[in-house]
Amino acid sequence: MPPVGVPGTTAGVPTGTFAQPVVQTRRPLIAWRNWRAWPDDLAGLWRRSLRFRTILVTLALTALAILVACIWMALAIQNDLFQARKDQVLADSQRATEAAQATLDAAAVQGDSIQIQNLMTSVRDTLAERSSTDLIAAFRIDRTPSQLAPQDFTVRGLTEDVISEGLREAVQSSANQQWWQSVSLPLTDGPVPGIVVGQQLSVPDVGGYELYLAYDLGSASQTLGFVQATLWIVGISLIVLIGAISWFVLRSVTIPIGEAADTSAKLASGELGVRLPVRGEDELATLGRSFNAMADSIESQIKELADLSLVQQRFVSDVSHELRTPLTTIRLAADMINDQRDEFDPATARAAELLNAQVQRFETLLTDLLEISRYDAGSVQLELEPTSLAHLAEDVIGSMQQLADQHGSDIRLVAPGGYSPVEMDPRRVRRVVRNLIGNAIEHGEGRPIVITVDSDQQAVAIGVRDFGLGMKPEDVDRVFDRFWRADPSRTRTIGGTGLGLSIALGDARLHGGELSVWSELGRGSNFVLTLPRQSGHLTAASPVPVDPGDDAIAAIDALGLTQPIEIVSMDAAAEASGRGGAS
Known part of the structure; x- marks a missing residue:
C-alpha cells in the first residue's frame, strides 16, 4: 500500500515516482592489441610511475568526493522541491475545501433533490475556481440508496483506480482531517507524478462525501531532472579539470625528480661527469645544486682514492720485486748456515733454524703480495x-x-x-x-x-x-x-x-x-x-x-x-x- 501522510509528519516522503532516473550507457573500451596484458601493464605502471599513481589516487578521491556531494545535493534538492510543492498543494486544497464546505453550509435545500444536485454542481465549480487543479473527484461515503443524495462525480479522469484503498479508508475515518498521498496520474500525455489530497465534505440532508483533489508534479520533476543533469555534468567536468590540473602540476614536479633519478643511476653506474640541470631558485633548484655539489665531491674523492690505490698497488709491486733479489741472497746464506747447524752450539743452531724458517715465510709473503698486486692490476691470466x-x-x-x-x-x-x-x-x-x-x-x-x-x-x-x-x-x-x-x-x-x-x-x-x-x-x-x-x-x-x-x-x-x-x-x-x- 502506498504511504499515506498526515499533517506535521514525514510519512509522505516521495517514493521516486516523479523523478526520472538517469540512465548511463557504457562505451566500449578501445580494443588494444594485447588487451590481456592490461592488468600487468597497469600494475607495473603503478609501481614505477609516481605521476600515474598520484593522478590516479587524486582522481579516485576527487570522483568519490564529487559523487557524494552530487548525491547529497540531488537528494536535498529533491526533498526540498517535494516538500515545498507538498505544502503548497495542501494549503491550496485546504482553501478550496473550506470554500466548498462554506457553500454547502450556506445553502437551504430543505430536502429537495434537484436543489441538492444543483448545490453539488455549484460546489464543483467552486472547487475548480478556488484550487489550482482541475483533477477533482467526490464519492459518497454512505452507500445506502437515497433519492436525495447527488451522484458521485470525477473531473479529467480522477477515478477510484487512481486513489488507493488506504487513502480512502483514512479519509472515511476522519471527518476533519486532511490526508495526502503521492501517486502516478494517468493523464493524456502519459503517467506523471502527482499528489492526491483527500478530505470529507458534509452535504446537508445527505451526509459525508469523500473529496479528492489531484495535483500534477510534472514541472517539479522536470526541474529536478534538469538540476540532476547539471550536477552530473558539473561533477564530471570538475573531475576532468582536476585531473588536468594535477597532471600539469605533477609534471612540473616529477620531471625534475625523474631527471634526478636518471642522473643518480648514471652516477652509480660509473659516469662521474653527469650533473643535474639547475633552473630557477626554488626548492628543486636547491636540490639540483646540492646534488651537483655532492657529485663533484664524490668524483674528486673517487679520483683521489683511485690515484691512491694505484700508488699503493705500484708500491706493493715495486717493493715486492725489489725485495726478491736481496731475499734470494739472504735465502742462500740462511740455507748454508742451516746446513752447518750441527757444528754450532745449541743456541746458535736454534737461531739458524729460526732464521731459515722466517726467511721461508718472508719469501711466501712476497709471493702472495706479488699475486695480490697482479689481481689488483687485472693482469692475472x-x-x-x-x-x-x-x-x-x-x-x-x-x-x-x-x-x-x-x-x-x-x-x-x-x-x-x-x-x-x-x-x-x-x-x-x-x-x-x-x-x-x-x-x-x-x-x-x-x-x-x-x-x-x-x-x-x-x-x-x-x-x-x-x-x-x-x-x-x-x-x-x-x-x-x-x-x-x-x-x-x-x-x-x-x-x-x-x-x-x-x-x-x-x-x-x-x-x-x-x-x-x-x-x-x-x-x-x-x-x-x-x-x-x-x-x-x-x-x-x-x-x-x-x-x-x-x-x-x-x-x-x-x-x-x-x-x-x-x-x-x-x-x-x-x-x-x-x-x-x-x-
Missing part, C-alpha cells in the same frame, strides 16, 4: 685445462695427510660427483683447496674434517667442513679480508701470510665461480668452492650446500671414524674463538 676436481682433491689430501696426522685430525673425502673433467686452472684451484684444508686442520681442534666433492649439469663444487670452534657472524663477514684475523693474539701453528683466503677468493672469481663460507660458534665452519662447468658466471645453486645442517655429522657417524664429534657449547666457543680470517 688463467691456464685452463680439463681437470677432475675429485682427483685434484685426493691429491691435495694425500699431500697434507702428514700435517693432519700431526694435529690429530682425520680427513675423509666424500665424493658422489665431480669426477668428470672441467676446464679450470689446476694450479690455482689446487692452491685454493690446500688453503681451505690447511685452515681446517689448524682450526679444527683435532676433530674430523670432511671434504665433499659433488657436481651437477651447471657446476662442480668442493666443500671443506671442520668441527672446530667456529666463528661469530661478524667474523664471518670479514674472513676474506686481507691480513684480518678474528683474534690477533692467537699464534699460527701452520704459518701463513694472512692473504690465503683473499687470494683464494680472487682465484674463485677469476674462474667465474664463488667461494662461500658458513660458520657458527660451537659447530665449526664450512667453506664451499663452486666452479661453473662452462665459462661465465654461476646461474644456479651450488651442488654442495653452504649450510651443511646436521648432514655432515650423520655422514661422519656413518663412515665410522674413530674420533667422536663433540659439539662445543656456545659460551665456551665464544671464549676460545680466534680463527684467522686468512692463512
